[in-house]
Amino acid sequence: MKDTNKLPLFSTYEFNPKLYDELFNENNEVREIYKTLYDLFSSYSVEEYNRLNAQAKASFFNLGITFQVYGEKEVKEQIFPFDLFPRIINNKEWTTIEKGVLQRSKALNLFLWDLYHDQKIIKQGIVPIDLINSSVNFLPQMKGLDPPEGIYNHISGTDLIKHSDGNYYVLEDNIRCPSGVSYVVGNRNAVKHSLFGVFNQYNAHTVVDYGSKLLETMESVKPKGVDAPVCVIxxxxxxxxxxxxxxFLAKQMGVVLVEGRDLFVENDFVYMRTIYGPEKVDVIYRRVDDLFIDPLVFRKDSMLGVPGLFSVYQKGNVTLINAPGTGVADDKAVYTYMPQIIKYYLDEEPILNNVHTYHCSRKDELSYVLENIDKLVVKPVDESGGYGISIGNRLTKEEIEAVKKTIIAEPRKYIAQPIMSLSTHPTYIEGSESFESRHVDLRTFTLLGKDIDFVLKGGLTRVALKKGNLIVNSSQGGGSKDTWVLKK
Structure with a gap:
């Protein structure tokens, strides 16, 4: 049994045998992989730990590691909540995760190529045409267009949960503009500063090489005829x-961070305004959504994009990362077909399983969802950040009826999943001055380029800071932890 007298910071920790606790095993004993870390935290008094925690928060503030939360009436900028107790993943588990997310990224890339070319998977009846045509993220303008090296999703973010059975499941795929990797590096720097001695004892893989790998990926998909590509974000x-x-990523890669007004199109090329005159741009890592990248093709009221940019892309004179139109493949309704997609393009069984998912556009599944909302999580297919999610067992009868009406009005827009038992991890809760059990997930980051298949060895462990909450997104009050992937 754990010695709570030895570690006052854990004196109020509640072990729940029904959940998978990543620190304590089923016998309520510290798992072997965490013992060194546990012993270190055993040596801290509450006062000592509070000082250490304050230093870590100060480093985040000084580095400007913040995010913005959009409320109904105001926008707030906050320091990204960070917990000093890291998550540890052994090499065997990580090998499965890495192979699984890479498999998904490759299958999704082949799926995107097919959707915008011959649509064989649709013609053979594996994925229904209505599912694609009704997706707001399917861009007809991308039909027949060949992205450099045939790559659409150069950057993928795959969200995983560890269930009470001890296995990892994919919660969703993110291949439009997956975010969070800067916090992975920021978390690591903060932990190494605060826990340098114990970190070195664990022999974890580095995460600070992501910037160089991302730049290598960008340069590998440069337009034809370009020797030394100019890359920007x-x-x-x-x-x-x-x-x-x-x-952060611009600094890591040593490239220029631009806004739409800093670029212009001339003679079928994209140029950047500099104090030395125009400079041709070859590769653009865009953090601007599809419909805002070019007001001449998409939203005419966009002030964020570059007029004429898509025409240059069509001519092959600039590479856009990720490619426009990738969002059709991370639609949560398409997610329900991922096992078939992997089998069709790779002739393999999924290494990582999906969470069982009901798509409300299917009549039989809609009926089940409407009858069992109290046991399900309902999600919009095209939202991110945890917005629009309804967790059935947290709803009142009136709220359940409201969710039903919303689904019935637009069934294509919603999926539902069982309420999964996300694993828990010790998280320091200010105010209680102790560690408490909180649900976590894991976002991994995969890069695809010419002859490049790279999965960052460590991801963003996101924490639901509210007790019992299953939504880990920072926009919904979540935080994060450093993730240590052991070399052996």
Whole structure:
């Protein structure tokens, strides 16, 4: 049994045998992999730990590691909540995760190529045409267009949960503009500063090489005829919720961070305004959504994009990362077909399983969802950030009826999943001055380029800071932890 007298910070920790606790095993004993870390935290008094925690928060503040939360009446900029007790993943588990997310990324890329070319998977009746045509993220303008090296999703973020059975499941795929990798690096720097001695004892893989790998990926998909590509990141601006990440990655890669007004099109090429005159741009990592990248093709009222940019892309004179139209493949309704997609394109069984999912556009599944909302999580297919999610067992009868009406009005827009038992991890809760059990998930980051298949060895462990909450997104009050992937 754990010695709570030895560790006052854990004196109020509640072990729940029905959940998978990543620190304590089924016998309520510290797992072997965590013992060194546990012994370190055993040596801290509450006062000592509070000082250490304050130092870590100060480092986040000084580095500007923030995000913006959009409320109904105001926008707030906050320091990204961070917990010093890291998550540890052994090499065997990570090998399965890495192979699984890479498999999904490759299958999704082949799926996107097919959707915008021959649509064989649709013609053979594996994925229904209505599912694709009704997706707001399917861009007809991308039909027949060949992205450099045939790659659409250069950057993928795959969200995983660890269930009470001890296995990992994919919660969703993110291949439009997956965010969060800057916090992975920020978390690591904060932990190494605070826990340097114990970190070195664990022999964990580095995460600070992501910037160099991302730049290598960008340069590998340069337009034809370009020897030394000029790469940039385009951001919607300082008021975007992920602006810190945009500026962080630009610094990591040594490339220029631009806004739409900094670029212009001339003679079928894209140029950047500089104090030395125009400079041709070859590869653009865009953090601007599809419909805002070019007002001449998509939203005419967009002030974020570059007029004429899509025409240059069509001619092959600039590479956009990720490719426009990738969002059709991370639609949560398409997610329900991922086992078939993997089998069709790779002739393999999924290494990582989906969470069982009901799509409300199917009449039989709609009926089940409407009758069992109290046991399900209902999600919009095209939202991110945890917005629009309804967790059935937290709803009143009136709220359940309201959700039903919303689903019936637009069944294509919603999926439902069983309320999964996300694993828990010790998280320091200010106010209680102790560690408490909180639900976590894991976002991994995969890069695809010419001859490049890279999965960052460590991801963003997101924490639901509210007791019992299953939504881990920062926009919904979540935080994060450093993730240590052991070399052996």
């Amino acid at each position: 385009i951001t919607p601006g300082v008021y975007n919720s992920a602006y810190y990440e945009h500026s």
